Ligand SMILES: Nc1ncnc2c1ncn2[C@@H]1O[C@H](COP(=O)(O)OP(=O)(O)OP(=O)(O)O)[C@@H](O)[C@H]1O
């Protein structure tokens with residue numbers, strides 16, 4: 317048989333299937349008479365804020381100096397205090413010499429601000445990043461303890477891994493917040509990061525253990541026969557090789573961590589998911605917001621996948 | 636240089652108890668080349684691995700340069716730095732280039748500067764004939780080249796003794812010669828060597844002494860001439876008949 321590498325029929329089929337799915341979804345949505353309000357979504361990414369600038373005392377407008385888009389308004393109080401406010405020119409509300417009372421608005425400062433979706437995204441990102449770093453070190457330590465010769469270390473590591481893997485993350489987050497958080501007086505962010513790090517750490521430990529055990533024994537023997545200590549052998553010879561092997565499962569674990577971080581919204585941490593929920597209560601754009609939130613998670617995880625793919629190719633030079 | 640007295644190594648496994656090395660005593664003088672031969676499973680590798688502490692022996696004493704490995708206070712890492720080992724499977728570090736394979740332990744164990752270590756590495760690579768591959772990763776090298784790098788890596792530590800565990804057994808036949816040539820040169824330069832090998836030609840040509848082991852015991856010891864022409868023990872005769 318002659319090998320054929322015609323792929324276009326399959327590509328066409330793929331596109332057709334996707335179109336059918338999209339059309340089906342669209343048709344179904346039409347039936348339930350949902351009012352799409354996409355125009356409401358962008359303001360939750362970025363909005364133009366107007367902050368009123370108010371006079372803090374009773375006084376007079378001394379001078380109004382306009383230079384382009386901004387205007388400087390100098391104010392003098394009844395007891396000769398001076399104050400200059402900078403506002404956007406097109407929001408100027410006062411004239412030179414005008415008498416003002418305390419709390420009167422002179423004008424507005426206009427400024428682009430990040431909306432709740434971006435703030436939520438940021439929270440999700442840093443929460444996941446900090447948890448990942450802790451999880452990596454915790455997992456590394458636990459993974460090493462799992463294969464150590466010391467029975468106590470092995471036992472501790474095993475109990476930790478089994479307890480974490482045998483209970484749901486949601487329950488762990490509740491335990492961390494309502495039990496540990498109350499007992500040790502921890503903030504919700506600490507509890508959230510702690511729970512995520514402990515959870516991911518247990519899985520990272522298993523990945524690390526498998527990775528180290530996959531390195532042939534001869535590597536350790538060669539390093540030790542050169543006089544290197546067990547620690548030097550681990551750091552210089554075993555871990556660099558193991559790390560290359562475990563990079564794909566490890567990155568999968570961290571991608572999971574990003575997604576699992578959505579669960580911390582239950583302890584009132586305003587991450588991307590919680591922001592989404594809050595926006596829905598004020599817009600009722602349920603479909604749009606959840607779709608956007610999903611797309612944002614997808615975006616972060618795909619970027620991470622790409623970075624890992626790039627790293628894997630870099631490491632492949634010694635193969 | 637090396638003095639082994641009554642070395643015993645017992646492996647306990649589910650299958651039972653194996654006396655892999657069973658009361659081996661021998662002495663190796665500086666500059667001497669000792670070849671250890673014997674049938675598979677006779678404990679040659681295990682004995683060799685006991686000498687540099689890769690295997691903790693059950694009983695007996697191994698004294699290297701006046702230091703007893705059986706002594707709990709002995710720093711095994713110090714001993715290992717003086718005892719180079721070459722493995723059947725090369726065991727080069729695949730994530731490091733050839734020259735990095737040679738410099739790693741020099742820097743970490745001998746605390747040499749990178750510059751000094753690299754000079755040493757290039758000199759040794761030249762000696763084993765692969766200085767043009769210094770920047771390559773081990774996976775790009777042939778088996779014979781890898782084994783020569785492994786020898787150079789051990790030599791870079793300036794060991795007092797070199798142990799070889801079947802260094803040519805994993806090689807394609809056409810590459811055996813290049814590795815044996817390096818070993819012969821080392822022997823000529825006066826390196827103290829203990830070589831486990833099935834290369835009888837090498838044993839005959841280079842060995843000062845041949846040790847024949849079977850079932851964990853030293854069965855016969857002698858010069859190559861004596862051993863290959865008129866061995867006294869039945870088991871040695873039988874073994875020679877099979878391999879020659
Ligand atoms: N880690 C181990 N655990 C249990 N038994 C072992 C172990 N290593 C070696 N043995 C046993 O010890 C005996 C000696 O093994 P050894 O590897 O020293 O033989 P050898 O002479 O080097 O053989 P070969 O020529 O095949 O390499 C064998 O019976 C082997 O099964």
Ligand SMILES: [Mg+2]
Nearest residue numbers: 679680681801
């Ligand atoms: Mg062997």
